[in-house]
Amino acid sequence: MTWQIQTIPADHPSVRSGGVGVLIVNLGTPDGADAKSVKRYLGEFLSDRRVVEIPAIAWQPILRGIILNTRPKKSAHAYQQVWTEDGSPLAAITKAQAEKMQARLGEDVMVDWAMRYGNPSIPERLTAMKDAGCERILLAPLYPQYCAATTATVVDKAGETLSKMRWQPSLRTLPPYHDDPLYIDALAQDLTRQLDALDFKPELLMLSFHGMPERTLHLGDPYHCHCQKTARLLEARMNRPNLRFRTTFQSRFGRAKWLEPATDTVLAEEGARGTKRIAIAAPGFSADCLETLEELAMQGRDQFREAGGEHFAALSCLNTSDAGMTMLEGLLRRELAGWIPG
């Protein structure tokens, strides 16, 4: 870091400058597992035009009139099943990831974390980093696969925040890393470790990604292709000839056609065709959350067993595993090149 020695006039505002920051971002989560908190969170999330691509004039009456009066109670019940002493798993794990990255990257960088919806918000943390002297900020949405509904909306929110600043920090963004060897290796290593620790031998490893409306694929969103490529590279890298792999899409929402095949449909189909032992992983999620801990590990297990399956294991996301943290450190260091000592 180069510091300039200047004579500062007495009436000059005091400013900190010269620092480098990393802001890790994930989707977001309610502040509590009660219906009121969930309603506030869903109201913000589902009002994002990148998430629900229906004109506001048609969508808002449906959202405010129907969805926000029915879904929060149901979702709050699901959140209660996974809530921890540290609050929402997604927020707690993202915070722990930021702390581990701070320890690995050291004092050349300030590492912070934010949630795209809910708290701590992107405007709050970007402003705090700027105030603490970060002139250069690497924005890191932890979505391996690019999607307009996730990656782009993080960048939009950061841009909106910067649009209100007189002295903006310089911003870099972490590109999607769906086919990065660091990511594929980390997943292969971590899933292999977890599979080998099971007390049964799965016949099938399902790779379940979050779903999206199918029309987004035809409109040019690369999300579907990124998921398929991750799955293809991961299967090749894991090199388990006796294990069958299947890629599926979970968490269908609303009436439109979503990407297929759906995770719940495939679980029932596999159970019915006589598959007895399944493991399921969610490589698109950087941290365990409602969608993995409740929808896959709880609902998924029930769907498979009800269809005739016997052994079921939901594998953990990379979370703060050594494999996951080594991958993230590698990705961040690469994107910080030229900003911190090599």
Ligand SMILES: C=CC1=C(C)c2cc3[nH]c(cc4nc(cc5[nH]c(cc1n2)c(C)c5CCC(=O)O)C(CCC(=O)O)=C4C)c(C)c3C=C
């Ligand atoms: C139109 C609705 C939705 C789209 C599009 C969507 C895309 C999408 N979501 C994730 C990651 C996560 N989603 C999570 C929860 C969640 N998602 C939706 C709806 C859409 N998602 C809802 C309504 C919810 C809330 C829970 C519920 O009521 O069912 C989460 C977990 C959050 C948590 O608090 O744990 C994640 C993570 C991706 C990656 C994605 C598109 C690629």
Ligand SMILES: [Fe+2]
């Ligand atoms: Fe979602």
Ligand SMILES: [Fe+2]
């Ligand atoms: Fe595709």
